[in-house]
Amino acid sequence: MFDERSGDWRYTLGGKTCFDAKSAFAINIKQNLHGREINDKLLSYLNTCKREILMEIPLRLDDGSLLPVHAYRVQHNNARGPFKGGIRYHDKVNLQEVREMANLMTWKTALVDIPYGGAKGGVAIDPKKLSFHEIRRLTKALVSHLGNNIGPHIDIPAPDVNTNPQVMAWIFDEFSKTHSEGSPLAVVTGKPTEVGGSQGRLEATGRGVAICYREACKYKGLDPKELRVAVQGFGNVGYHTAKIIHEELGSKIIGVSNAVSAVHNENGIDLKALKDYSDTHNESLDGFPGAESIPRDDLLLLDCEVLVPAALSKAVNTKVANAAKSLKILLEAANAPTTPEANAILHEKGVCIIPSVLANAGGVIVSYFEWVQNLQQFYWTYDKVVAELEERMVRAFKHVIELAQEKDIGLRQASYCLALDRVARALILRGF
Numbered sequence: 001m002f003d004e005r006s007g008d009w010r011y012t013l014g015g016k017t018c019f020d021a022k023s024a025f026a027i028n029i030k031q032n033l034h035g036r037e038i039n040d041k042l043l044s045y046l047n048t049c050k051r052e053i054l055m056e057i058p059l060r061l062d063d064g065s066l067l068p069v070h071a072y073r074v075q076h077n078n079a080r081g082p083f084k085g086g087i088r089y090h091d092k093v094n095l096q097e098v099r100e101m102a103n104l105m106t107w108k109t110a111l112v113d114i115p116y117g118g119a120k121g122g123v124a125i126d127p128k129k130l131s132f133h134e135i136r137r138l139t140k141a142l143v144s145h146l147g148n149n150i151g152p153h154i155d156i157p158a159p160d161v162n163t164n165p166q167v168m169a170w171i172f173d174e175f176s177k178t179h180s181e182g183s184p185l186a187v188v189t190g191k192p193t194e195v196g197g198s199q200g201r202l203e204a205t206g207r208g209v210a211i212c213y214r215e216a217c218k219y220k221g222l223d224p225k226e227l228r229v230a231v232q233g234f235g236n237v238g239y240h241t242a243k244i245i246h247e248e249l250g251s252k253i254i255g256v257s258n259a260v261s262a263v264h265n266e267n268g269i270d271l272k273a274l275k276d277y278s279d280t281h282n283e284s285l286d287g288f289p290g291a292e293s294i295p296r297d298d299l300l301l302l303d304c305e306v307l308v309p310a311a312l313s314k315a316v317n318t319k320v321a322n323a324a325k326s327l328k329i330l331l332e333a334a335n336a337p338t339t340p341e342a343n344a345i346l347h348e349k350g351v352c353i354i355p356s357v358l359a360n361a362g363g364v365i366v367s368y369f370e371w372v373q374n375l376q377q378f379y380w381t382y383d384k385v386v387a388e389l390e391e392r393m394v395r396a397f398k399h400v401i402e403l404a405q406e407k408d409i410g411l412r413q414a415s416y417c418l419a420l421d422r423v424a425r426a427l428i429l430r431g432f
């Protein structure tokens with residue numbers, strides 16, 4: 001199977017290599033573009049990141065001491081436009097993970113056809129152990145270390161795990177001190193609306209996941225009102241996905257987990273009440289009166305028709321895949337949440353897997369809208385943002401389904417075929 005994390009293009013099923021990057025091109029590319037063949041050199045280039053920035057940031061803590069913090073920005077490819085990708089603050093961040101996520105961003109922006117390449121940033125720290133002012137100092141020091149490696153037409157960061165609109169506002173502020181010309185607002189997306197952010201950006205990723213879910217139900221002939229959904233992760237993506245899936249599509253959310261705990265109620269969970277509870281109980285869901293507490297990782301083993309991993313990568317492993325009985329749709333809201341082995345088991349079981357490059361692309365699509373608005377200094381209404389997002393997500397989903405049906409391949413393979421095609425074409429046209 002396709003290994004998103006290693007960036008290995010080989011695709012194996014049952015131990016047999018049946019698909020690799022070359023066959024991806026063979027499936028979808030007219031092999032010969034301007035007399036140039038897609039060759040091993042191009043594939044090897046696509047497996048390599050264009051630039052990797054490794055930093056050690058001295059963070060001044062509130063007590064006056066200095067803490068060295070490791071940080072990374074990896075710029076994978078910019079054949080189709082400036083590098084684009086989130087910044088994650090997490091103690092487990094490492095260079096290899098950031099590389100893999102940067103790589104994923106290249107395919108995601110290509111798949112939904114927005115004029116960007118792929119990048120990712122990571123800071124190896126648990127921000128929950130830092131004060132508000134320590135996070136602000138860390139963010140500003142990160143921007144000053146990045147220097148001219150980011151910019152509105154160079155590389156445009158965005159929020160990811162443990163970073164939010166406030167962090168994006170600090171990034172803009174620090175950058176604008178040394179880059180007042182042009183449109184410094186466009187250096188980062190996911191900002192608060194008071195500081196150049198777009199309407200609808202906060203819930204954009206969840207809304208995009210929900211659009212994919214609605215389209216997948218149509219494709220599979222399923223009624224969302226009859227489906228039970230379990231959601232792993234109750235942050236930006238998990239919360240908004242669950243809310244929209246329930247309120248607008250009528251599905252029942254029977255289980256929710258976060259980093260601390262998990263809850264289950266076969267009759268459905270009141271998400272607003274659960275959010276209020278976790279906000280006032282130090283993020284714990286334990287003791288929530290509207291549901292039964294369960295061990296955190298049992299959330300992934302709940303009997304349900306729809307599973308939404310919306311936390312970290314590799315959550316859906318062979319244990320989860322083997323336990324799946326009624327599962328019909330795996331909606332990859334998180335980046336790369338399924339291990340290759342689990343992917344093969346679920347594929348055999350006939351589960352419709354919506355790959356993360358497609359499922360969570362709503363965030364980067366609305367980031368693109370924010371960037372366009374910042375450059376034009378002309379701001380859109382919420383309804384316009386939602387309508388444009390809807391149109392782009394539905395178009396990308398349709399293209400993936402059409403290719404999957406035409407070539408009798410899974411949605412993951414079809415997504416990568418489309419994305420590889422676009423990036424390779426851009427590279428070749430530019431003279432690779």
Ligand code: NAD
Nearest residue numbers: 160161162205233234235236237258259311334335360363
């Ligand atoms: P977030 O920090 O807002 O939320 C993460 C959630 O996951 C939190 O509720 C946290 O408690 C929970 N969590 C962490 N470890 C867990 C575990 N072991 N079990 C259960 N829950 C756990 O982050 P987010 O922005 O919602 O991002 C979630 C995922 O979506 C990540 O993979 C991220 O890369 C991806 N993503 C985010 C965006 C975006 O716009 N924010 C866009 C595309 C993809």
